Amino acid sequence: MNHHAVYAIFRFELARFGRTLWTSLATPVITTSLYFVVFGAAIGPRMTGMGDVPYGAFIVPGLIMLAIFTESLNNASFGIYLPKFTGTIYELLSAPVSPFEIVLAYVGAAATKSVILGLVILATANFFVPIRVEHPVWMFAFLVLVATTFCLFGFILGIWAKSFEQLSFIPMLVVTPLTFLGGAFYSIDMLPPAWRTFSLFNPIVYLINGFRWTFYGTSDVPVEASFGATLAFFAICLVVVAWIFRTGYRLKN
């Protein structure tokens, strides 16, 4: 194990985040606060059907997941796309590092930032609504697993993308809509039966509901299915990353 290399990449990536600390942390905190103002304070009191959980508190896990999805994808994809774009990838490819070490360092750094971000949003939400976390260990484990999975997904996107447009395509046009339709702001039980069934094909539903279960002990779908879906997504991403390094796809000619 080239631990010096893993540490060097990890530190380098965190330093990059450090340079954009203000926008990286302030933006999601402000956005989350706005969600609370709009959904929590203005619309929330009119919303019912969340059991004993106030609407403002109900949306917290979904909001954290929304931020984790987009930030993980952006950070991890940018982390590996940037060296490709500037050409500095030559150094990484010519270094005595294994694919595992490269992934560990890049994905580890991006996931670290995502987890910190998730906890910051949780702390921010605590100012607005009373939050209880019934399964704190599971909550943290789920947060880390989802952040890592989406960072792996982002890493794949960063290698696949040939332009900045492609880089933002999946987060903007696939993940964000699926999250909004994935029960971040409502329980899918509130939907008409046909739409509810349709929603069950949206993988994001499982991620958000699993995370919400760690907070309030309730979920629209079985918790086992949530964890199973997350692990399956994680496994798929790992297989794709392994294939990328075995074939040199868009990394080596």
Add this chain to the structure above:
Amino acid sequence: MAGILSITGLGKRYASGLVALEDVNLEIQKGEIVALLGPNGAGKTTLISIVCGIVSGTSGTVLVDGHDIVRDYRASRALIGLVPQELHTDMFETVWATLNFSRGLFGKAPDAAHLEKVLRDLSLWEKRHDKIMTLSGGMKRRVLIAKALAHEPRLLFLDEPTAGVDVELRRDMWALVRRLRESGVTIILTTHYIEEAEEMADRIGVIAKGKLIVVEEKAKLMRQLGKKQLTIHLMSPLAQLPEALSAWNLTLKSEGRDLEYTFDGHEEKSGIPELLRKLAELGLEFNDLQTRQSTLEDIFVSLVHRKP
């Protein structure tokens, strides 16, 4: 001397069908400076990229100090430093941070004293806290060299190190290369500048169309392939070469005013005295003589344009 780089039967064919390298064989000894010359697209950068692990070869083997670059890539890559042709830098980083990153990436523990020495050698020490984006092109080139030296490589590749570099930096670079060699580093450089190869290299390899046409000691290459020319400026022009001069390799130039005699300068007999006597016999008077030895550039051009 032990070989530090051993390339056997190396080939590279891209998916498009383009053959970038074909059966390249090259042995390089420790402490040598080898210059690879070749026109654009000849395969120089592809060759370097394969050895460094950036591009995968399609055939052949490469050993770096006995380590196979594929099976034993950790050991081989740790020995190699690469200065790429393009100015690829982390613009937003400081010089110091980027050097520390490079050293760590190649598996070495932090060593501020070594990095300071590298930066001082390259006149970059004062700039260590500057962001790379604020540096001039020449300074960025130095940063790339510093990055390549950060992990104390034993084999250094310089891919067109002096392209677009001013004269002063070029001379600094040459001096640095010599110092590195004195410390035991083997250096392989590609260049377009023939005088650079002439100035720096112990051996010269010429690549054209993916093939390594020749690898030879510089002096030997010039001896073997170099030609000498004698130009005789005639008093009155000749319409054509007299039959009596057919024994010499002569051509008529400048509308018959110059006789150009090409000969092998290393032969014991140049044939010049006989030629001059013959000219006198034929009553051909001349008022000037000039000899010229072919340069490495002439040799390079003739090699590259030689039909296979």
